[in-house]
Amino acid sequence: MNDSSExxxxxxxxxxxxxxxxxxxxxxxxxxxxxxxxxxxxMRQIRSGxxxxxxxxxxxxxxxxxxxxxxxxxxxxxxxxRKVTNDFFTKAxxxxxxxxxxxxxxxxxxxxxxxxxxxxxxxxxxxxxxxLTQAKPNGPVGGAARRRxxxxxxxxxxxxxxxxxxxxxxxxxxx
Amino acid sequence: MNxxxxxxxxxxxxxxxxxxxxxxxxxxxxxxxxxxVWNRAQRxxxxxxxxxxxxxxDRLKLLHYRDSEPPRYRTPLLFVxxxxxxxxxxxxxxxxxxxxxxxxxxxxxxxxxxGVPTHADRHLTLDDYINxxxxxxxxxxxxxxxxxxxxxxxxxxxxxxxxxxxxxxPKRLKNLLLLAAGIDFATRDGxxxxxxxxxxxxxxxxxxxxxxxxxxxxQASFLLLNPVQNLLEKPINFYQNADxxxxxxxxxxxxxxxxxxxxxxxxxxxxxxxxxxxxxxxxQNRMPVGKHIVNLRNITCPIMNIMARNDDLVPCxxxxxxxxxxxxxxxQSIIFPxxxxxxxxxxxxxxxxxxxxxxxxxxxx
Numbered sequence: 001m002n003d004s005s006e007x008x009x010x011x012x013x014x015x016x017x018x019x020x021x022x023x024x025x026x027x028x029x030x031x032x033x034x035x036x037x038x039x040x041x042x043m044r045q046i047r048s049g050x051x052x053x054x055x056x057x058x059x060x061x062x063x064x065x066x067x068x069x070x071x072x073x074x075x076x077x078x079x080x081x082r083k084v085t086n087d088f089f090t091k092a093x094x095x096x097x098x099x100x101x102x103x104x105x106x107x108x109x110x111x112x113x114x115x116x117x118x119x120x121x122x123x124x125x126x127x128x129x130x131x132l133t134q135a136k137p138n139g140p141v142g143g144a145a146r147r148r149x150x151x152x153x154x155x156x157x158x159x160x161x162x163x164x165x166x167x168x169x170x171x172x173x174x175x
Numbered sequence: 176m177n178x179x180x181x182x183x184x185x186x187x188x189x190x191x192x193x194x195x196x197x198x199x200x201x202x203x204x205x206x207x208x209x210x211x212v213w214n215r216a217q218r219x220x221x222x223x224x225x226x227x228x229x230x231x232x233d234r235l236k237l238l239h240y241r242d243s244e245p246p247r248y249r250t251p252l253l254f255v256x257x258x259x260x261x262x263x264x265x266x267x268x269x270x271x272x273x274x275x276x277x278x279x280x281x282x283x284x285x286x287x288x289x290g291v292p293t294h295a296d297r298h299l300t301l302d303d304y305i306n307x308x309x310x311x312x313x314x315x316x317x318x319x320x321x322x323x324x325x326x327x328x329x330x331x332x333x334x335x336x337x338x339x340x341x342x343x344x345p346k347r348l349k350n351l352l353l354l355a356a357g358i359d360f361a362t363r364d365g366x367x368x369x370x371x372x373x374x375x376x377x378x379x380x381x382x383x384x385x386x387x388x389x390x391x392x393x394q395a396s397f398l399l400l401n402p403v404q405n406l407l408e409k410p411i412n413f414y415q416n417a418d419x420x421x422x423x424x425x426x427x428x429x430x431x432x433x434x435x436x437x438x439x440x441x442x443x444x445x446x447x448x449x450x451x452x453x454x455x456x457x458x459q460n461r462m463p464v465g466k467h468i469v470n471l472r473n474i475t476c477p478i479m480n481i482m483a484r485n486d487d488l489v490p491c492x493x494x495x496x497x498x499x500x501x502x503x504x505x506x507q508s509i510i511f512p513x514x515x516x517x518x519x520x521x522x523x524x525x526x527x528x529x530x531x532x533x534x535x536x537x538x539x540x
Contacts, residue, residue: 039191040198047411055403062366062399072375079377082384101294105386112298 011066018064022057205417212417216427221263223272226286230315234290235308237315240266240278247281248540250349251316251325254286255309255340257332258439259393261432262288264519265330268428271520273354276529280537283320287312287333297386297441302465304443305340313340313347324349326536330519331355331489335451338497339464342473350539352479352532355515357489358471358497360455364490366400371452378448388444390436397433400487429516458500471497477505477539479532483518484510507535 028049061067090100230237254274256262265286266274277284287309292299316325326349329337334356341348363369370376382388398405416422456462462469478501482494491510498506511528513521518528 040194051403051408054407055401058402059366062402063369068369068372068375071370075376075381079380079384086384101386104295105297108295108298 011069014064015061015066018057018061022053025053025057028053201418205414208418209414212423212427215423216431219424219427219431220268221431222266223269224266224275224278226266229285229319230312232308232311234292234296235312236288236290237312238286238288240274240284240286242278242281244281246283248283248537249320250322250540251283251285251320252277252536252540253312253316253325253327254284255327255329255333255337256287256289257330258289258292258304258443259332259437261435261437262286264432264516267432267520268424271425271428271522271525273519273529276525276533277536280533282326282533282536282540285316291437292387292440293438294386297382299440300442300465301336301339301446302467305336305343305464306467309336309340310344313344317347323347326350326352326540328352328354329356331515332357332447334494335447335457338471338474339457339462339469341476342469342471343464343467345473345475348474348476350477350479350536351474352481352536353494353497354481355483355486355489355494355518356480356497357451357493358500359458359493359495360451361458362490362492364492365487367396367488368452368490368493370396371448373453376448378445378453382441382445385441387441388439390438393439394434394436397488429520433516458496471500472502474501475503478503478507479535480506480508481518481528481532482508482510483515484512486513486515486518488515505539 086102090102093100225241226238227241228236229239254262254265256265266272269275274284274286289304289308313325317323324347327337327341329335329352331354334353335358337351338353338356338358341351360368371378385392413426416426450456450462457469457471460468460470460472478498480494480497482491483489484491495508495510498508509528509531511518511524513524518524
């Protein structure tokens, strides 16, 4: 017998073990009743016992290597299917001289990179201005004046009833 | 001793017959109520406390909760909810609202609604949310109130993000409250921690294929955390209480929220899974957020860490270590016997946890 079939039989054995134990626990719960209870109450107790046993077995199963392997396989297939579908639609749109989602994604990414470069540049410029302001003899006064001006601008914007984002909008696009 | 008691104690079948009869009547009542459930579900409202949108940026909305009286405590309290699901769970309905607890106690209360991301938002990162949107919201609140600091209460993933924000901007926070927030992802108690292990889940391939993390994928994962309860016990309990007005109202409101899932921006999902679930970088003070590295030791403000003992989404073990990882001297924990959602909206939590948390915050605001 080769490795893969041994592995498969181990997995099947482990899978059977979990569920055999589950059914045994459920059967135990079903027959553990007290004759004093009225039938509807008894039914509820049995049901609760069965659910408890089932929940325990499911939790065990969801943690088992068998489930994790199956989940991985399923996810890989889903991702593969999605990728094939994406590629197919991209190709179909390109063939008809149309714009595909991939093109929009690339454009969005380019905009984000550009935005990042501009913000980084602004940050370094701001740091330099701060350094220069500090280096001046009347630096702190200049800094305070700048802060006052910024606060005044923000108050004016708030008074208008709507606040403008203080960073470039990333979702205000035609998509 | 009357005749009925004698019969009941002497012959159990009399008692059994009575029980069957009662059960039959109850079944009839439930069956008659079922057609009315749909109508009732249509009338369910989102949110309990009056609010207004005071700030908007892209998809984000900042809500301010109104009260008839002016706030007793000046420092504003900002609720930061997760990027999965909708934030109205924090203000679900009268008597089940975390927000209402704080508003009624006189806190100036705000909530961040991140909005619903689309495919166009797939490139948004944790840096955009934390150092972009959240910083702007805090700036706006400080400007509005004229105070240099605010209080933040972060729930679930919002709690993790709030902890990162506090570590990156420690001077902006007066008090930090975390509610079922994942911090230490090394634990294997939770199924999500197991399922997202790198050998079973390739998050890079997933985001490359899907762009954003679909809402249906998240909902299926959450349902699978406790399949017997979610798929068997819950419908049976619902049917058994179909004639109980109070139960129906609570059930329908909670279910409406549970099924109101939203997708998550792809890059944020990738960062969250890769850096937290798979590499657990936050507890090692190596978590990158844009150009910055989050160092939890930078957190010095008072901490209140609220956890749910029976949480299957964010197990207690994921949050308990937080208090030891920060430099704050004033830190407190509450571990309450409830689930992830019960901790916020459960009737016991409403009576026992939230008044205690309000007291804690009132002393420090």
